[in-house]
Amino acid sequence: xxxxxxxxxxxxxxxxxxxxxxxxxxxxxxxxxxxxxxxxxxxxxxxxxxxxxxxxxxxxxxxxxxxxxxxxxxxxxxxxxxxxxxxxxxxxxxxxxxxxxxxxxxxxxxxxxxxxxxxxxxxxxxxxx
Amino acid sequence: xxxxxxxxxxxxxxxxxxxxxxxxxxxxxxxxxxxxxxxxxxxxxxxxxxxxxxxxxxxxxxxxxxxxxxxxxxxxxxxxxxxxxxxxxxxxxxxxxxxxxxxxxxxxxxxxxxxxxxxxxxxxxxxxxxxxxxxxxxxxxxxxxxxxxxxxxxxxxxxxxxxxxxxxxxxxxxxxxxxxxxxxxxxxxxxxxxxxxxxxxxxxxxxxxxxxxxxxxxxxxxxxxxxxxxxxxxxxxxxxxxxxxxxxxxxxxxxxxx
Numbered sequence: 001x002x003x004x005x006x007x008x009x010x011x012x013x014x015x016x017x018x019x020x021x022x023x024x025x026x027x028x029x030x031x032x033x034x035x036x037x038x039x040x041x042x043x044x045x046x047x048x049x050x051x052x053x054x055x056x057x058x059x060x061x062x063x064x065x066x067x068x069x070x071x072x073x074x075x076x077x078x079x080x081x082x083x084x085x086x087x088x089x090x091x092x093x094x095x096x097x098x099x100x101x102x103x104x105x106x107x108x109x110x111x112x113x114x115x116x117x118x119x120x121x122x123x124x125x126x127x128x129x
Numbered sequence: 130x131x132x133x134x135x136x137x138x139x140x141x142x143x144x145x146x147x148x149x150x151x152x153x154x155x156x157x158x159x160x161x162x163x164x165x166x167x168x169x170x171x172x173x174x175x176x177x178x179x180x181x182x183x184x185x186x187x188x189x190x191x192x193x194x195x196x197x198x199x200x201x202x203x204x205x206x207x208x209x210x211x212x213x214x215x216x217x218x219x220x221x222x223x224x225x226x227x228x229x230x231x232x233x234x235x236x237x238x239x240x241x242x243x244x245x246x247x248x249x250x251x252x253x254x255x256x257x258x259x260x261x262x263x264x265x266x267x268x269x270x271x272x273x274x275x276x277x278x279x280x281x282x283x284x285x286x287x288x289x290x291x292x293x294x295x296x297x298x299x300x301x302x303x304x305x306x307x308x309x310x311x312x313x314x315x316x317x318x319x320x321x322x323x324x325x326x327x328x329x330x331x332x333x334x335x336x337x338x339x340x341x342x343x344x345x346x347x348x349x350x351x352x353x354x355x356x357x358x359x360x361x362x363x364x365x366x367x368x369x370x371x372x373x374x375x376x377x378x379x380x381x382x383x384x385x386x387x
Contacts, residue, residue, distance in 0.1 A: 052290055059337055061292025061354075069303055 005039075005046040006076065009055045009062055010117050013038050016049045019116045023093035024078055024086070024123075047076065067096065067118035075112070075120035083109040086123045095121070137164075137381055142213075149222075149269040150213045153262070156381070158204040166200045166381050167336075168368055170321050170329045172220045174248075174268055175212025176261050177237075183257055190241040190252060194231045195220055195320045197329070199370045202381075211258070213265045218281050220320040222272040231320050248272070278314050280304040288323070293330030294354035297323045332368045335361065336380075339373060346373050 010016045013031065017038045020026045029039040029046065036051040055062050065072065080086045083101045091097050095113035098120070104110050109125040136157055142150040151171065156164075172194050179187045195217075215223060224231045227244050236244060242252050248268035255264055287300055300323070301311040315323045335353035338344065347358055350373075355361040358373075365373050369380075 056290065059334070059342055061294055061334060061352075062290060063295060064287065064290055066303065 003045055005048055007048045007050050008065065008076075008117070008119060009052050010049050010065060011052055013049045013051050016115070016117060019093065020047075023090040023095050023113075023115070024121070025089070026078075065117040065119050067114060067116060069118060071114060071118050071120045075122050077122040077124055079124055079126050081125060083111055083123050083125050087111045087113065090121070090123065146213075146266060146269060149215060149219055149272055151216050152214045153265065154210075154212050154214060156210040158206055158208045161205050162379065163201050163203045164379050164381050165370065165377060166202055167333070168196045168198055168200075168329060169214070169333065170195045170197075170319065170326050171217050172215045172223045172320070173212050174215070174223070174265060175210055176255075176264070177208065177210050178258075178261065179207050179209065180258065185256060185258070185261070188252065188255060189238045190245045190250075191235060191237045192223065192227070192230060192241055192244060193235040194224060194233075196234055197321065197325055197368070199368060209258075211261050211265065213269055215269075217285055217319045217326075218277055219272065219275075219318075221318045222275050224320065225273060225275070275318065277318060278306075278310075280306055280311075281314055281318055284311060284315075284323075285319070285326075288326055288330055292334045292354065293327035295327075297327065328364060329368065331355070332364055335373075336376070339376065349373070 008016075013035050017028050017031055017040070020040055021028060026047070027041040029041045031038040036054050038049045040047045040049075052062075052064060063072065078086070087097075087101050090113045095115055096118075098112035098114055099110070101109055101111040101123075107128050111123045113121050113123065115121050136159060138155050140153040140155070142153055146153075172192070175191045175193070177187070177189045177191060178185045191212075220231075226247050227236060230236055230244075245252060245268065249271040250264045250268050255261060284300060284304055287295065287303065291300075297311065298308050301308045304311070306314075311323055315321065315326060319326060321329070331353050335349050335355070338349045338352060339346065342349065344352070346361075350358045350361040353361065355364065362372055365371060369376075371377055
């Protein structure tokens with residue numbers, strides 16, 4: 001099996017795409033004209049956003065991502081050499097700080113924010129191989 | 130698709146009508162038969178009629194309040210219905226004209242004519258099918274705008290998004306209200322309790338899964354949020370009068386947002 005892509009169901013796809021561009025320096029690959037689906041330019045394994053209504057169309061029931069509530073028990077991790085810069089930029093753009101950049105025993109710099117929908121986003125340095 | 134499903138069509142409301150209506154729907158009986166109307170926690174305004182030449186005959190207005198039970202409609206070839214399904218938060222608007230509507234469940238024919246009149250539609254003015262559609266719109270437009278709690282529509286949306294599976298206490302706290310407020314607000318505006326509303330959503334979602342998802346009944350029960358298959362069977366008996374492995378072909382399945 002190949003890990004295909006991630007879809008995050010959100011209230012406002014366009015707002016989420018704009019947020020990810022501003023906060024995390026990602027670029028949009030495309031936004032579907034109906035505004036119900038979008039892909040970010042993240043290489044082969046796409047990070048994508050879909051409107052919550054799309055979940056219902058697909059017959060799945062979900063707990064909505066909301067910034068004022070507890071996040072779901074998963075995260076996406078964006079890897080960068082400059083974690084401190086990335087973290088500052090994200091918070092500046094409106095991401096909620098969770099854990100400021102901290103150095104881990106195994107030599108990785110790790111930080112956590114939550115995006116506009118309350119999803120956990122880890123900003124971390126590459127793991128030394 | 131059953132033949133009944135072909136007799137039944139839905140039309141999305143215009144922007145203006147979206148304020149009140151979830152769907153406009155039509156049903157034309159091509160043969161004698163009967164159809165099971167499943168409870169959907171919504172009110173409807175509708176006309177039952179027949180057409181002779183181009184004129185309406187046997188015209189009867191019908192108002193229905195949210196029900197928690199299935200209802201079987203008998204029809205003869207040529208019987209027609211056209212209706213508007215109200216958004217769940219507007220049940221109170223309709224029932225404010227007729228305090229007993231919620232209790233009795235429906236008003237039909239003669240007894241419904243005064244209510245129709247209060248909503249700005251005089252039945253004797255209705256001569257052809259096109260006028261019926263227009264009459265529904267007039268009636269909807271004359272529904273009184275009630276002050277809705279700010280949390281009501283988000284609550285309804287959340288119940289649908291979560292497939293009726295989220296705990297009611299969690300929904301309430303996510304909206305910063307108490308379960309008591311949620312309960313009372315729902316009874317007041319939607320005409321059913323949050324618990325019943327969730328049960329209806331769960332029922333409709335599980336029906337869709339059975340119809341479309343190609344997973345087993347046991348898996349549908351699990352995914353729908355039933356405790357087990359017997360729980361599902363009990364709720365199917367309650368809301369449909371049938372069991373999950375014997376779904377009748379003549380169901381009227383509204384295109385509910387589940």
